[in-house]
Amino acid sequence: MTGPVGVGIGWRPEIAGFVAGLPGLRFVEVIAESVPTAGPLPAGLTALRERGVAVVPHGVRLSLGGAEPVAPARVAHLAAVAELTNAALVSEHIAFVRAGGLEAGHLLPLPRSREAVAAVCANVTRAQAELPVPIALEPIAALFDWPDDELDEAAFLTEILDRTDAHLLLDIANVYANARNRGTDPLGLLDRLPLERVAYAHVAGGAERDGFYHDTHTSPISRPVLDLVGELCARHRPPALLLERDGNYPPAAALRAELDALAAVGGLPVVT
């Protein structure tokens, strides 16, 4: 797999102009569900593709962790976006977003049980059969755990990756958020994950609210999260780091500084 390399950024329409102006950029991620497959790609994405910038379609609504089989139409859409963008990799989450006919509107955590491992692996296998490229799976941030976990997080994730042969999309902000909210050591998780399977890592800012740290993607990356990226890179440097920003967009100079900080901490080429 020739996956993403270097420092990338989540492509969003609101910052398309900023992203287009990054001279050293080699990859972006795009929310797969936001890309229509009936017509041409959004103009900004086409221009990036013409420059040789790789695109990773990132699904958010497949609900691979749902107990029901993943919807074939959703997999087909992700596959179509992968074809449209000539992608080398797609990504989705180890999570569920709907159940019993209701949409949650957000990524929800699975119980860390053998039953859940079996459910998510079955869905990943179904998706892999239809996707033209490999998939990377992203563990999510959650404010709560299920009451009856059989596995700890590292064992749960490793089991899923082993059984599906999927890549890992490691979100360092999620690792930080979960550890902070659970009162555990994020380094303990990093030490036990198969870091050689990381295709790329997400990094984003969050905010403290009502006693919980929320992974909002609407604030600058905090120092502790950046330090945790450094800890990841010290253990096993991933081929690529991606900045996620989903609102409350700052001036271009501030976004450039965040991308530069990622390049510095990851020992990757500056893209700005």
Next chain:
Amino acid sequence: MNPTSPTNVPTTRSTDPTVSTLAARQAALVAALVADAPPPPGFAPEPLAATRAALLRKRAGEVARYWPLLATSLGPWWLEVFQHWAAGRPPAGALREGWELARYLHGADELSPLGADELACWQAGYHYPEPGHPPRPRRLPSWGRVGGAVAIQFAGRVRLLRPARRQP
């Protein structure tokens, strides 16, 4: 709290504490988070409440992207108004949620002039959105009217002919 019942109520919502399949437990959890069902047994209540609140904030942000005038016109009260309306009401997509909220506020005589202008424009340009489907533009010439606001759509272009009356 809800003037009308949600249109997409779950068909398999489980409140039986003895159910143990993953499907039933996931359904019970989602219902507790978005449809005012009781929390499933064994979950710590505070993190669930924080999750519920975070989901509502996220939805409010998504609705505001489709309905910037409605949201802006409510200023600092936007989040509170949205949360009050949306609590216990399962997500139905941001465009539709804003549409329903605007209608609800209009019915309660609390829709701002800017919100009325925006609703009239959406009505003129688009069909009432189905949950889970993208906005569907109207093909034939059409119009929208909310309070004093009148918008027309012709050949895909929407024009606000007359804005709603501003409060003196």
